[in-house]
Amino acid sequence: MKNTVVFGGTKGIGLAIAQRMTAHGQVLVAGRSAPAVAGAYRYAVCDVRDPRQVRQVLDNACQQFATVDLVVNSAGYGHCLALDEISDEAWVEMNRVTVDGNFFIAKHGYEVFKRQKSGHFIIIGSMASGGGWRMEIGYGTLKGAQAKFAMHLNDQFIWDRNHDVGDFHCHVVCPGSVSTDFWKAIPQRTVSAEESLVPDDIARATEVLFQHPTWGWQELAEHAKRPHQLIAALPPFTAQPYIIRISHDAHP
Numbered sequence: 001m002k003n004t005v006v007f008g009g010t011k012g013i014g015l016a017i018a019q020r021m022t023a024h025g026q027v028l029v030a031g032r033s034a035p036a037v038a039g040a041y042r043y044a045v046c047d048v049r050d051p052r053q054v055r056q057v058l059d060n061a062c063q064q065f066a067t068v069d070l071v072v073n074s075a076g077y078g079h080c081l082a083l084d085e086i087s088d089e090a091w092v093e094m095n096r097v098t099v100d101g102n103f104f105i106a107k108h109g110y111e112v113f114k115r116q117k118s119g120h121f122i123i124i125g126s127m128a129s130g131g132g133w134r135m136e137i138g139y140g141t142l143k144g145a146q147a148k149f150a151m152h153l154n155d156q157f158i159w160d161r162n163h164d165v166g167d168f169h170c171h172v173v174c175p176g177s178v179s180t181d182f183w184k185a186i187p188q189r190t191v192s193a194e195e196s197l198v199p200d201d202i203a204r205a206t207e208v209l210f211q212h213p214t215w216g217w218q219e220l221a222e223h224a225k226r227p228h229q230l231i232a233a234l235p236p237f238t239a240q241p242y243i244i245r246i247s248h249d250a251h252p
């Protein structure tokens with residue numbers, strides 16, 4: 001039995017990951033609203049902006065499950081706004097969910113992993129964290145912070161392996177467009193279904209990385225790429241094989 005906690009698991013990509021991971025063990029999904037689709041998972045209310053709620057979810061998972069083997073952070077939302085269009089409040093709010101929330105999940109997840117001497121953390125990042133586009137100066141910058149966070153975290157994990165603290169892994173799965181409610185809140189941009197993945201594309205990649213925690217983008221592309229997918233390194237993070245672009249091959 002390999003058990004999973006998915007923050008932002010009530011909808012979209014996170015929910016698809018939760019559905020796949022029920023084949024491997026018990027699953028707890030956490031979010032502010034109830035899961036959009038009923039399934040063989042448990043649900044806990046959690047706003048990732050609040051470290052006490054994040055910790056409570058992980059404590060609950062430890063009480064209910066023998067181990068917590070995978071922690072996924074899929075909590076997030078987007079906007080496509082230029083610098084003079086983003087209010088101070090919108091920046092602060094996105095920072096709280098994207099950067100603070102990711103920190104709280106990793107920090108309290110790591111406490112659990114250290115007790116077990118093993119664990120895997122997968123962040124659902126974004127292709128927007130690479131490159132530069134004036135409309136992603138807010139969202140893209142803060143998703144980029146998740147990727148940079150993972151670089152420091154993976155260095156910690158190497159240190160931990162070398163000092164017998166435990167066997168820990170971290171990946172950042174960076175989707176291109178995926179057909180979810182995410183886009184409903186972004187009227188500034190229309191995304192066609194022809195260039196979008198479906199949530200299970202990201203869920204399948206997440207499941208495979210969990211099964212093969214040492215794999216990077218090359219192994220994932222070689223062994224688990226679906227025909228319509230592009231799986232690749234994500235500039236400027238090309239030296240980090242665990243930061244992985246997954247998009248529809250028609251995605252610009």
Ligand SMILES: NC(=O)c1ccc[n+]([C@@H]2O[C@H](COP(=O)([O-])OP(=O)(O)OC[C@H]3O[C@@H](n4cnc5c(N)ncnc54)[C@H](OP(=O)(O)O)[C@@H]3O)[C@@H](O)[C@H]2O)c1
Nearest residue numbers: 008010011012013031032033047048075076177178180182
């Ligand atoms: N869809 C895309 O094209 C796309 C592309 C690149 C990256 N991404 C990334 O993929 C992740 C998932 O997005 P999605 O497409 O699956 O969107 P979605 O269907 O809107 O799902 C977003 C999830 O995040 C949760 N969430 C948002 N704010 C939260 C908070 N403060 N506390 C706890 N949970 C919170 C939502 O749960 P509640 O509403 O229940 O709180 C929901 O479960 C995001 O990080 C997004 O940046 C998406």
